[in-house]
Amino acid sequence: MAEQQNTRAGWLYEPLFPDIKTWPIYQLTQQRDEFLKQVKEAAFKAVKEQTKTTQGLNEELAKTYYLERIRVKTNAWAADKKDEGPFWEGIKKKLIKISPENEKTPDLNEDKILESIIDRYTEEIAGFFSPSAYNFAKEATTFGFARLLNASEGKGISRFWKTRHNLHEKIRLQGEMEQIRSLAKKGTLIMVPTHFSNLDSIMIGWAIASLGLRPFLYGAGLNLFGIGILAFFMNRLGAYKVDRRKKNLIYLETLKTYSTIGMLRGCNSLFFPGGTRSRSGAIETKLKLGLLGTAMEAQRLNFLNNPEKPAKLFVVPVVFNYNFVLEAPSLIDEHLKRTGQQHYFRENDDYSTSYKMAKFMIKFFTKSSEISISFGKCIDLFGNPVDNDGNSIGKNGEKIDISRYFMTNGVFTRDSQRDAEYTKMLGDEIVKRFHIESRVFASHLVAFVAFELIRKRYKKLDIYAVLRLPEEDQRLTYLEFTNAVSRLLDRLREMAANGEVHLYHELEIPEIDKVIETGIKNLGMYHAKRPLLKTKGDFVISEDFNLLFFYHNRLEGYGLAKYI
């Protein structure tokens, strides 16, 4: 940890590359026209390849128009461009013009229409990078975070200016930071965090700067661009827009091409592989593989195009560990609605104003206990560990040449089915890493135990019935609760010793009562109704059982229920 220090500006590390002009993400903006042209051409080629014939392309265009019309009419967002309606109306007219009943015109055909749609999508997706906005955001977050943090203690306006707490004591960055810094100099980083809260985006940006890394290309949900102040910064920090509502082939290919070419040009990339915030509160088990697949494609092209000195991509799994998630009530509500009935669920647009966002932040910092962001060991795109020099390490401890995964009989081959399978296997490995790198908090532990004890008591009821139990049936005696916590803690310690999970330092306290006290105190502390409370009569109760379920889910996937 020799390198680590609290820099004057409050960062954990000095920047690795102080000269902004050398950053690929900056150069992307400098060469924006050329970059976007490359994206458009590649996306065009990709769509043509997949639709195969003119007939196929025609059908795809018609389908795209149809889906987009529905989206414009029924699910408009604040971030949408104002001319959506007229644009798609224009596409419709062009589609009619080229239909077989009408005469062919030389300057209008399927390809031209495709070009105009890809044009529009590319311009919509693309972001900028502005050094001054970047520098300002860096200062503002550190300053803002620190002020909010210290405002939680003391009284009067003066408290706002005291720096009693070090930010890094409150938001702990843990894990393989040295390795990440080392690999940042050797290749391209692909950061894949878990996603529990809208706050994750800001947190990870701050964490990246704190590690002294160059900013990342970041695929942010389009809905976030509807929030004034956030949109202002994201637009200027290299974030590109991902619209979850658009599921048509042309859009998806354009988006993926944008990401691939960004990586090919050496930009570090960040995306949430879960696709959206975890509704249940559990660590992701199923990942969206689209953007992950673009990393696979970029790696293949790097080997193919530059066999002498191919740039390597490194995957960094990151886990956010929170004691509470502000959006928990609405998230778990959506989760239960989704699983409870085959309910059509609309991707909605919550936290849609700057005011809500600001309120959210203030509460977060003033009320929260510690947060941990854990950075996992880096892996290559085939799930192999890498050493600090970027070499992939095989099962026998030897260096392996991963370019050979793209070879058949000694030559590079292009095989999208093969690469899609590799991507699935990488997804499985990332999920495994998430579970290992997760830091178990005392609050996670108490929530899991309390909920499982009740569930065990009513074995015959399904989850919805358990959640609807009257309050008096959800009561636990402190004694049975303590015994179960103690059993589970033993198991977790065993797992941690085997490297299957990490325990946060508070779980090392030997006195079980203290662990429980910490857990109950921190668990969802912001919520008006507390997920867990200890009563004077030595009972453990929950004021909001859905929330308890949400926080309990954090420890799902470890096979722990049988230890309760």
Place this chain on the structure above:
Amino acid sequence: MDSQNTSDKFPVGVIGAGVFGTAVANLLAENRDVILYSRRKEVMDTILSKRVNRGQTMNPRIKPTNRIEDITSSCTLIFPVVSSSSFREMIKNFSPYLRPDHILIHGTKGLDVRLKEGETLNEKTFLNRKMIRTMSEIILQETEVMRVGCLAGPNLASEIALGQPAASVLASRFDEVIREGQKALRSSRFQVFGNHDITGVELAGVLKNVIAIASGALSGLGYGENARALLISRGMVEMVHIGKLMGGEPKAFFGLAGVGDLIATCSSEKSRNFTVGFRLAKGEKIEDILRSMDEVAEGVNTVRVTNAFIRSAKTRAPMTETIYKCLFSGMTVKEGVDYLMNLPLGTDLDYFF
């Protein structure tokens, strides 16, 4: 794909010169040069001098070796065909020589179990799916190779050796593996079907051995076709039930690797597993039968593994449980049949619909 023209220049590797390994090598040699690995030098010498192994005449395009590098450095496509009990050890020995561009297609119908040190597999052992590995899972676990496949189906080695027509299923998650395997194996007498559910196909091939033992036992008692048909169809139900619990799709069991292989092994005295059951019914002891056999009957170990697995999974599989008792806890085959015939079973096809 662009690989089409490049594959022919590489020889294909086969690991294991047992009956099936030899048959596979001969099949491959019809299309390509083959390097056959056996860790025993005397096997290599016999093949070189007599051109015969395990009763099969060896194609002149087969070159035997006992050096691992000979195979791994010149072949990208390799078929490991060794018994499940030595599979992991073999793969571990090969692992340092295997590279990410190797493709491994195994032909072993068995399961591997990892127990804690000092533990043995008996009726009390707790066994969940994580402790059981199929052969392709061993390859993924022990090597850098990701492109794995498996070969399963009604492939009685002696019939293949005679040049009779046959077919196999080649299962892999990768189209490329299926394609490369097909190119190497296909001939006018050997058809190869592709399947993406490698776990399902592996399990179908493995679990059918249990039923094959039972079928041999029925024959040993002198029972006829009614009994066998009853066994095969009810056996299928049990296979699908256990296969699903172990992570296979039911569909794989209805193909060549499942029902196809089941019919072949359940009616053939050439099958080793069938022979175990047959001799058991004649009153021989399992230890004596196994001692006198030239090659491993995979089904015997599979019965042990599945019996422990179903009990640990808190489910029932009456046929497997009964076969286990006949093999290891002194129940006679006749008693076993009586027990099964008196079970108050419900509907015919209860597991999958």
